[in-house]
Amino acid sequence: MLKPSPEKLLALGMSFWNAKALLSAVELGVFDALSDGPADLATLTTKPGLHQRSARDFFDALVAMKALERDANGLYANTPETDFFLVRGRPSYVGGLLEMANARLYESWGRLSEALKTGRRQSEDQDASDLFAALYADPQRLRGFLSAMSGVSAGAAQAIADKFSWRDYRTFIDVGAAQGMVPVTIARAHPHLSGGGFDLPQVGPIFEEFVAANGLAERLRFYPGDFFKDDLPQADVIIMGHILHDWDLEQKRLLLRKAYDALPEGGALIVYEAMIDNDRRENAFGLLMSLNMLIETDGGFDFTGADCEGWMKEAGFSSSRVEHLTGPDSMVVGVK
Numbered sequence: 001m002l003k004p005s006p007e008k009l010l011a012l013g014m015s016f017w018n019a020k021a022l023l024s025a026v027e028l029g030v031f032d033a034l035s036d037g038p039a040d041l042a043t044l045t046t047k048p049g050l051h052q053r054s055a056r057d058f059f060d061a062l063v064a065m066k067a068l069e070r071d072a073n074g075l076y077a078n079t080p081e082t083d084f085f086l087v088r089g090r091p092s093y094v095g096g097l098l099e100m101a102n103a104r105l106y107e108s109w110g111r112l113s114e115a116l117k118t119g120r121r122q123s124e125d126q127d128a129s130d131l132f133a134a135l136y137a138d139p140q141r142l143r144g145f146l147s148a149m150s151g152v153s154a155g156a157a158q159a160i161a162d163k164f165s166w167r168d169y170r171t172f173i174d175v176g177a178a179q180g181m182v183p184v185t186i187a188r189a190h191p192h193l194s195g196g197g198f199d200l201p202q203v204g205p206i207f208e209e210f211v212a213a214n215g216l217a218e219r220l221r222f223y224p225g226d227f228f229k230d231d232l233p234q235a236d237v238i239i240m241g242h243i244l245h246d247w248d249l250e251q252k253r254l255l256l257r258k259a260y261d262a263l264p265e266g267g268a269l270i271v272y273e274a275m276i277d278n279d280r281r282e283n284a285f286g287l288l289m290s291l292n293m294l295i296e297t298d299g300g301f302d303f304t305g306a307d308c309e310g311w312m313k314e315a316g317f318s319s320s321r322v323e324h325l326t327g328p329d330s331m332v333v334g335v336k
Contacts, residue, residue: 018065019101019106020102020106021058021061021062021065022062022065022067022098023098023101023102023106024058024102025058025062025067026086026095026098026099026102027099027102027103028048028049028050029047029048029088030044030048030059030062030068031078031082031083031086031087031095032087032088033047033048034068034076034077034078034083035078035083035087037077038071038075038076038077039075039076039077040074040075040076041055041056041059041074041076044059044076059076063076066079067079067082068082086098091214092154094150094152094154096144096146096147096148096149096150097148097149097152099144099147099148100144100145100147100148101148103144104123105123105292105295105296108122108123108295108296109292109295111295112291112294112295115291115294115295116294119294120298121294121295121296121297121298122295123295123296136200136202136203139202143206145178146178146179146203146206147179149178149179149181149242150178150179150180150181150210152242153178153181153182153241153242154181154185155325155326155327155329156182156241156272156325156326156329156331157181157182157184157185157186157241158185158189158326159325159326159329160182160185160186160239160270160272160325160331161185161186161188161189161190162189163323163325164237164268164270164331164333166186166189166190166192166193166237167190167192169193169236169237169267169268170192170193170194170236171193171194171195171235171236171237172186172193172195172235172236172237172238172239173195173196173197173198173223173232173233173234173235173237173238173239173262174195174196174197174198174239174241175197175198175199175227175232175238175239175240175243175255175259176198176199176227176240176241176242176243177196177197177198177199177203177207177222178197178199178203178207179203179206179207179210180197180207180210180211180220181210182197182239182241183195183196183197183211183216183220184210184211184214184216184220187216187219187220188214188216193219194219194220195219195220195235195237196220196221196222196223196233197220197222197223198222198223198224198225198227198232198233199222199223199224199225200224200225200226201224201225203222203224204222204224207222208222227255227258228251228254228255231258231261231262232258232259232261232262233262234262234263234264235262235263235267236263236264236267236268237263237267237268237269237270238259238262238263238267238268238269238270239269239270239272240255240259240269240270240271240272241270241271241272241273242272242273242274243255243271244256244271244273244303244308245273245289245290245293245300245301245302245303246293246296246297246300247297247299247300248298248299248300248301249299251299252311253311253314253315256269256271256311256312256314256315256334257315257316259315260315260316260317260336263336264336265336266335266336267335267336268333268334268335268336269312269317269333269334269336270331270332270333271308271312271331271332271333271334272325272329272330272331272332273286273289273302273303273329273330274286274289274302274327274328274329275302275303275304275305275308275322275328275329275330275331275332276290276302276303276304277304277305278304278305278306280304283328285327285328286302286328287302289302289328290302290303305322305330305332306322308320308322308332309322309332309334312332312334315334316336317334317335317336318335318336319334319335320332320333320334320335321333
């Protein structure tokens, strides 16, 4: 019988080293500096404005982490993944989420023990009665947050565009649309669809800018409102992505009822999240996301597909199903 080894536990406990190295690389523009091609150590050190003392160790750590490549001549280059997903300004950029993790979540998660003992959120603006109102009141923070939501939704958006039976519907609304990644991805894939996004009024100009940049202004429009105070726009399909987990159970149930009321007979609601597996053993990301809701919100938590199906049944939906999307994300589809 093999003796137990501490290696796995130590690697897990020190994994924040890897995370912070990648987050700093995004913040400092390392992948941007290599977007035009490989560079030697001196050039790559100069472009992001790094001190030479530890630059080589930093870049080689990224090589060892498979975030950079280095050839036999010592030239550094992006990997196919970092070149596609982590170069700013490209449509495929998902680094907004990592920028938010670096600027906000990394520090807040340092107070996880306090959150677990008190049940209170630990993010900035702890004394604010409405976290989202405080976040949306700062234009710079709002733009960064919306970009982060595009990053976290990009993969799921493409999977929803590919897997859902859009041929049976004509209109859709993304509730809590943020920058517009989900409606843009779906509309681009299905030219017969029209619809848009519903979010707080401050989001409107950012949504419209993103939609226009993707050439979809004629088919996608912005609907301003507060989903706790206003009725949801009517459409054949309503989408709620990474929305329900922000709120407590009664608020979740309220939003599902409002979606039900806005749908026609035969209409569909798509709820997608980093859905926790029903046995609560496998989707570590979903469980950690729920802890992130503890850090970030007053009552939010993530949930299983079975949980969501039960809430949909309570709201009046006649049937539902759970379908995996990509990575940790799954969707629950409820039909009215």
